[in-house]
Structures are given as structure tokens and as C-alpha cells.
Amino acid sequence: MAVPDFQTIMYPFLEVIKDGQIYSLDQMVEMLSVHFSLNSDDLRERIPSGKQPLFRNRVGWSRSYLDKAGLIITPSRGHYQITELGKQALNDATLSYINIAFLRRFEAFQQWESTFNSEGSNDLTGSTVIEEIQAETPDVIIGKATENLHKSLKYELLQLLKSKTPDFFERFVVELLAKMGYGGVDASNFEVVGQSNDGGIDGIIYQDHLRIEKIYVQAKKWDSTKVSPKDIRDFIGALNLKGTTKGVFITTSTFTNEALNAANQNPHNKIVLIDSDRLLELAIQFNVGIQTKKIIEIKEIDNDFFED
CATH class of the missing domain: 3.40.1350.10 (Trna Endonuclease; Chain: A, domain 1)
Structure with a gap:
């Protein structure tokens, strides 16, 4: 089958760690690849930059959103564990799929998402965003994505600082x-x-x-x-x-x-x-408690080079 999107991964993610044990990202990728019956070709598919397997990247994003809602925690780097709130969600007999709309039920996710709402609605799954993307130039899209990542980073850093002594x-x-x-x-x-x-x-x-x-x-x-x-x-x-x-x-x-x-x-x-x-x-x-994940170069034609 095709590599599932990150929202489709979220419910199975919680399911495979419902025993309360701590699992590494490698273990999660392996267990979830079995769950979705992914073959070797599926697992070799990479994100556009080519730097990471697509499925591993989407598992990572699923983890991030579940964490924002408080359904899982990261007790150590690259290791995940379900929370009591996550167990309660799985106990809902009517629940078989988790998406962003479901995560909005949780206060922690609402607080995180509110950091993006300074300029109006930011429905991450709705048609409004799709229409905006289709209407915007690539430079604007990249700018907005960068701004959202920056806001999310500030939110996460503040929560970490408040949790420390x-x-x-x-x-x-x-x-x-x-x-x-x-x-x-x-x-x-x-x-x-x-x-x-x-x-x-x-x-x-x-x-x-x-x-x-x-x-x-x-x-x-x-x-x-x-x-x-x-x-x-x-x-x-x-x-x-x-x-x-x-x-x-x-x-x-x-x-x-x-x-x-x-x-x-x-x-x-x-x-x-x-x-x-x-x-x-x-x-x-000044990169205190912060590290650079990746640097993206955006290139354009050098018009001076082609002028007579």
C-alpha cells in the first residue's frame, strides 16, 4: 500500500504503545510498518529533499501532534510513552481514527494551536488552507510555513522551561x-x-x-x-x-x-x-537549548549572468 499520511498513523501509533512501555523511534517505525503492511519499496520512499524516508518522517510528525495534545510524552530523546490521557482516548469504544480535529478536544493542543491564530483561522486540515496554498506564490508559502515552525518552537521551548526547576x-x-x-x-x-x-x-x-x-x-x-x-x-x-x-x-x-x-x-x-x-x-x-535541524537553500536565476 502507499505510505499513509501522518493523521492516519496517529491512532495506530497510540495502539502499539498502549501497554505503557517506552519505545524508541526505530521500534515505532518497525511496528507501524508491519501494521500498515508496507513493503521495502514503500519504506525506501523518501521526502522531497531525499534526506529522510517518507514513512519515518510521517511517524515523527504523528508523534509530534500526539505529544502536543498530551496523549504521549517523550521521557528521553527519541523515545515515546503513552500517557493516562492517551489511554483514556483509546478506551473510547467509538474511536477508531485520530486526526487534528479530534486532537482539538484537548486543552494542551488548543493552547499550542492558538499560537498560530494571530492572523485568523489556521485550520491545518480544512479547505481554507488548500485554497490559500493554491492562491499563494511558493515564496509566500515557504514564509508562512517558516513562521509557523518558529511559533511552534517558541511554544515548545517555553513549556520546557516552565517544566524545569x-x-x-x-x-x-x-x-x-x-x-x-x-x-x-x-x-x-x-x-x-x-x-x-x-x-x-x-x-x-x-x-x-x-x-x-x-x-x-x-x-x-x-x-x-x-x-x-x-x-x-x-x-x-x-x-x-x-x-x-x-x-x-x-x-x-x-x-x-x-x-x-x-x-x-x-x-x-x-x-x-x-x-x-x-x-x-x-x-x-543564540541557540541556547536550540539546534538547527536543517538549512534549505532557495536558488534563483542570476539574470545579470545572462545579460549581454
């Missing part, structure tokens, strides 16, 4: 600032100091080898609580106790308008505020 987030922040060039290239110019009695300081950037010039860092790993003006004033107070006016306040949340104003009230203070969106953009730009 405060200590991990503090180390992440210091690593990011190091990649951005603060403190030079010497790793000893950075120090994570966040403790229960840190006085509002989680990290220190030493701007010179004698450690005279310092920038202090506050890292707040919050889910939804916005940073208040009191938090900013407390941070400024902690800076004053250290004898400095330079600080960077970074959060996985956002700042209230009053907090933004509090940071700018004193012109002598140099307080930089970085909210979740800016944090994610910087992490992606």
Missing part, C-alpha cells in the same frame, strides 16, 4: 547571557548564586577579569503570574545593597505596565526587563 532556569539564563557576549568568553565571568537567601539576585556577570564591574541578574520562572512593580522595586533594592544600578530581570511570564514604569522611574538605574517572548526569541537567535 528554578535552578535549571537560572543556569539557562546565565548561559544565554554568556552566548550574547556578556562577560566575554571566559566562563568564570559568570556565576549562578540563586538560593533561598539570595536577596533577589540569581546570577552575576563580571564585566572584567578583576570582577570590579558587575551586572546582577534576577530570573523568575513563573507560569502565569505577572511581574509586579513590587518585584521590580525589590530587585532594585537588592541592587542597591550590592552597590550597583545595573541589572537584568528575566521571566518566563510578562511584566505589568506598572512594573515597566517602576523600572524606568529612576534614570540612574539601568534595569533591563526581558519577558517570555523576548527570552524565547533570544534563546532561538
Whole structure:
């Protein structure tokens, strides 16, 4: 048979791991290829770039969408396990097929998909998208796809950061600032100091080898609580106790308008505020917790070459 599309793979994907064990991607590809009775020719078929087998690629996309809905988890890289939510879905006697429309029942998937809805509907399976693709030029299609991948990456990165410990987030922040060039290239110019009695300081950037010039860092790993003006004033107070006016306040949340104003009230203070969106953009730009999956070259005719 022909290689099935990624939505057709999703229900069998859950079925073969319903025992709750952890399976690798190679095991999933093998078990699912047996389920769909794929022959050697089917398994040799590759995606247009030629860099990956088509079936393996579609199994990967199925995994990604099931994960977004919370039906599976990835306990380690390239390994998958069904969740209680996934088991509950399989217990539905009327269910025999899973597609994106079904995944929209789950809050986690709704939250993920909402990241694409800033410019109207984005039904990933409906006729609207097909009509848009047919009406757009390839450059526009590639641009929109790239934008959606970028939004999805930011969403996944934020969820990962929120799932980690405060200590991990503090180390992440210091690593990011190091990649951005603060403190030079010497790793000893950075120090994570966040403790229960840190006085509002989680990290220190030493701007010179004698450690005279310092920038202090506050890292707040919050889910939804916005940073208040009191938090900013407390941070400024902690800076004053250290004898400095330079600080960077970074959060996985956002700042209230009053907090933004509090940071700018004193012109002598140099307080930089970085909210979740800016944090994610910087992490992606400087490849902290991020890796490049592939680079695509788009070529065009060199008209100058052909001119007389």
C-alpha cells in the first residue's frame, strides 16, 4: 500500500504503545510498518529533499501532534510513552481514527494551536488552507510555513522551561547571557548564586577579569503570574545593597505596565526587563537549548549572468 499520511498513523501509533512501555523511534517505525503492511519499496520512499524516508518522517510528525495534545510524552530523546490521557482516548469504544480535529478536544493542543491564530483561522486540515496554498506564490508559502515552525518552537521551548526547576532556569539564563557576549568568553565571568537567601539576585556577570564591574541578574520562572512593580522595586533594592544600578530581570511570564514604569522611574538605574517572548526569541537567535535541524537553500536565476 502507499505510505499513509501522518493523521492516519496517529491512532495506530497510540495502539502499539498502549501497554505503557517506552519505545524508541526505530521500534515505532518497525511496528507501524508491519501494521500498515508496507513493503521495502514503500519504506525506501523518501521526502522531497531525499534526506529522510517518507514513512519515518510521517511517524515523527504523528508523534509530534500526539505529544502536543498530551496523549504521549517523550521521557528521553527519541523515545515515546503513552500517557493516562492517551489511554483514556483509546478506551473510547467509538474511536477508531485520530486526526487534528479530534486532537482539538484537548486543552494542551488548543493552547499550542492558538499560537498560530494571530492572523485568523489556521485550520491545518480544512479547505481554507488548500485554497490559500493554491492562491499563494511558493515564496509566500515557504514564509508562512517558516513562521509557523518558529511559533511552534517558541511554544515548545517555553513549556520546557516552565517544566524545569528554578535552578535549571537560572543556569539557562546565565548561559544565554554568556552566548550574547556578556562577560566575554571566559566562563568564570559568570556565576549562578540563586538560593533561598539570595536577596533577589540569581546570577552575576563580571564585566572584567578583576570582577570590579558587575551586572546582577534576577530570573523568575513563573507560569502565569505577572511581574509586579513590587518585584521590580525589590530587585532594585537588592541592587542597591550590592552597590550597583545595573541589572537584568528575566521571566518566563510578562511584566505589568506598572512594573515597566517602576523600572524606568529612576534614570540612574539601568534595569533591563526581558519577558517570555523576548527570552524565547533570544534563546532561538543564540541557540541556547536550540539546534538547527536543517538549512534549505532557495536558488534563483542570476539574470545579470545572462545579460549581454
